[in-house]
Amino acid sequence: MSINSSCSGGNNSNNNNGGGNSSGGSPCGACKFLRRKCVPGCIFAPYFDSEQGATHFAAVHKVFGASNVSKLLLNIPVHKRLDAVVTICYEAQARLRDPVYGCVAHIFALQQQVIHNNRLINWWVNWLMIC
Numbered sequence: 001m002s003i004n005s006s007c008s009g010g011n012n013s014n015n016n017n018g019g020g021n022s023s024g025g026s027p028c029g030a031c032k033f034l035r036r037k038c039v040p041g042c043i044f045a046p047y048f049d050s051e052q053g054a055t056h057f058a059a060v061h062k063v064f065g066a067s068n069v070s071k072l073l074l075n076i077p078v079h080k081r082l083d084a085v086v087t088i089c090y091e092a093q094a095r096l097r098d099p100v101y102g103c104v105a106h107i108f109a110l111q112q113q114v115i116h117n118n119r120l121i122n123w124w125v126n127w128l129m130i131c
């Protein structure tokens with residue numbers, strides 16, 4: 001599972017002031033999806049680009065709701081919002097894929113992989129000690 005750069009603000013790295021549609025051109029991905037005017041200071045603009053941002057925002061809106069995400073971002077310091085958006089996008093995509101467990105299913109699979117690999121390491125260490 002991977003997060004696309006449009007969800008991480010990769011195309012808007014020069015606009016890290018916590019909001020705004022500084023380009024004055026096309027609306028951000030969130031406003032594009034919500035079919036509303038993207039105003040200067042838009043909370044979503046730095047994180048959801050006009051191209052692929054709408055697709056990612058669709059998942060976020062379906063799982064959490066645009067209003068809830070907006071309120072959540074407003075309560076987070078600007079310098080931490082990017083991490084929050086990446087996490088929200090990740091969880092939203094995971095919830096759509098697995099509505100019951102979300103990203104917990106992925107964490108559980110990774111834990112099982114760690115357990116398996118630790119057993120392999122222990123087996124090889126024991127084998128080397130015998131030789």
Ligand SMILES: [Zn+2]
Binds near residue numbers: 027028029032037
């Ligand atoms: Zn916008």
